Every structure is written in C-alpha cells, then in structure tokens.
Amino acid sequence: MVFAEEHERWLTHHMDRRMGERRSRLERGHGHGERMFLERVWWPMFGQLDHLHPEYEVADWRGRPYFVDFVWKPGEVKYAIEVKGYGPHVQDMDRVRYRQELNREIYLQIAGYRVVSIAYDDLESNSALLMTLLKSLFMPHLAISRPGVDGGYTRLELDILQLAIRTDGYIRPVDLVRGLGVDARTVNKCMKSLCQKGKFKPLATKGNYKVHRYEYIPSFTDTRLW
Template sequence: MFEAQYEEWLKAQFASSSSERKRRLEEERHAEDLFLKNVWWPAVGQFEHLHGEYEASDYKDGQRFLDYAYIREPYKLCIEIDGYGPHCRDADRRQFADSLMRQNHLILDGWIVIRFSYDDVKSKPRQCQQFIQQLFGKLYSLKPDTDLTLEQKEILRYMKLLRKPATPKDISLLLDVSTKYARKLLIEMVEQRHLQPAKVTDHRVRAYRLHIITSISN
C-alpha cells in the first residue's frame, strides 16, 4: 500500500515541479524517504497536502527548498529532517547563524517549523509518529459528523469505544446488516475522512480505523 501510494505521489510531485525542484526530487533522499516510510505513512496514512522539496521564498530574496511542506488551511507546516553531520558537526559559525535566521523568517512568513533528527526517524519512529498525531490533533479540529447517517454515527461511536480496527464483519454484526452493506458504509466514511484503512491485503481493505484527526480529537 505504501509503495503504490508513494509512487503516485512522487509522479504528481514531478508533474508540478520546476526544473530545480525536479532535480532535487530525483537525487538520493534517503533520510527524507525514510521519514515518509517510518513516520508519515504510519501516522497519517496518506500523502494529500504534502509536498516534497517545496520551493519557498528566502529571506535574502532568493528561493530555498523545504524537505517537506504540508499545506492545509489554515496552516503551513515546514518539516525538516536533519542529519547530525551537515547540520551540526560540519557547519561553521556563518552557516549555523544563517540556518537559524532562515528558520526565523519562515516563521515570520506564517510557517510552523518542525524538525526531526535522522537518528530519531530511524531509531525512534513511534515517538515521531506520536508527535505528528498530537500536532494534527491540536491544529485541526474534528470534522462535524452531520454528514453521517444514523448507522454511520453508530459505527463511529462503536469504534471510539473499541479503540482498535474494525472489519466489515464486525460492523455487520453491530448493525445486523449484510457484510456487503457494512463495507459500503465504511467506504463512505473513508471518503468523508472519518475513517481510514487499517489493514490491506491483496489490494483490498480488510479493516478500518478512526481517521487520525477523529481519534485524537475525541
């Protein structure tokens, strides 16, 4: 599931890129790709609103490229993955000061700046995932459930109590409906961003869990 979605996302990034951004995306981005696989995908489960090597205005009237930008109203998030060598050990005083001033100006321009060390992305991915989840829970409010049917509201209530993925069979037993109809309700709730796939085998979703924003906000 991750690999297929990642390839689709990357194609879309290339299609909307300037030549310099495309060149950067084509370079080896080991730390950045590891962040997507270890942290972003397990925490968020999708790539919507996420942009790699995003081009932003520089405080010196030039351009700089952010490792990732997550742009979803009303916020702009800059996400940087920092290796110890290029960002600390190998930086001289001028580079160090310039890096801090660049970050300050991003904040002035309305960006929320988030930094992860490569070591944490590699060795402590769950800690990084939890930070992303907590941040999203703080920034983005829960979508109102007024678009849900009574059956879907019951599914939502059940899954908040269950606190683990549910299968269409679980929901069919809960509502006393066919498994096919239960799956239809669950798919609609994914489209409404109340749920997201939790287990996928043979390109078929076998279980669903609360969408990250729904689960955190309740």
C-alpha cells in the first residue's frame, strides 16, 4: 500500500474515534509538517503507521490538556514525538511559553515518555540524517518489525503473541483493537496470519460460524518472544 492511501485510512480511523476538542485538535494540528515527517521519515523506516497516534492528548504538570504531535506506543515503551518549526517554536515564543514547553518535556519524561524533537528544517533539507538518528534510537523495535525475523512475525504479531503469553491464552479481537490502538481490519488480518502460522486457533460462537475469540497455541520456542 502506498503512503497516501495508508495515511488517509489511518487518519480517518483516528478521526472517527474522536469527538469534541480532541477531534477538532486533530483536524487543526495534523498539518504539513506532521505529514512530511510521516512521508519522508516514518514511512521509509516502518512502511506502516500502526501504534502511532496523532495529536495525542496528555495532561501537563498542572493537569491541563496538551496535545503531542505523535505518540508511538509499540509495546511497553512510549515515545512522544514533536515536529518543531523555527517560527512558532522559537522566533515568536516568549520566555513564559518557552519555559512551559521545556517543563512540559520534562514532565512527559516523568510520565514515562521518551521525548523526541524533530526540526522542521531537517525534514525539508536533511531527512536522511533524521532517519539515521531515529533508526539508532528505535533499533530495538525495528529489529523485530521486519518479516523474516523471529520466525517471520511482524511487530504487531509479536505484540499479540506477548499479550497472549502474559494472559490466560485467550484473545478477543475487540480487546486487541482497544489495547493496541489498531483498527479491526488490521487485527483480523494479523490473527488470520497467526492462525496460518499455527499460533492461534479460532473459536466460533456456538450456533454460528462467527469467530469471537482465539486460543493461543504455545510452544517451547516462544520463550524468545519475551
């Protein structure tokens, strides 16, 4: 799937799940710089937008809502990614706003986020350098997102397997949609793939053929998935 198609599907998915100010903020905040970051840096690295949340709402140290350009949650780790242009972030910023922004970044790290600031100018002139730096930062996740590694599992398939290992072995698609932040179509595609690989068995609702949950099939090699 090409970037434009996937970006539209991904953005529509997040838009449909929001209401009020959260939806309005996504409409206003996801602009040219954010899209350029996805197209020139993120997409060439990952080839997908799973686990990436645009205009993600968090509370600052005062309890006030604040929207991060992107939050990436590939597993237990959380990254807060900000695309910063010279004008709005430096040139026109007074000292109070500047201090608030620095304090907000510190608070995000206290809240468990790893903060990544992206310079808009580098997106235009030096996106290759950004990819090199981010690949080093994200290497633990990139290493297991490529097909053919760890038995051919994708990053999302590994997340589902790890979740099954930590729970009672039964997985419902609706829980994966809510817990992993991906849409139902992606979940169904991954579960079909995992069933073909012999890792899950679909369990249909009694009286019809609709699959309502999956049973995890363990093996001794799964210890390397932790």
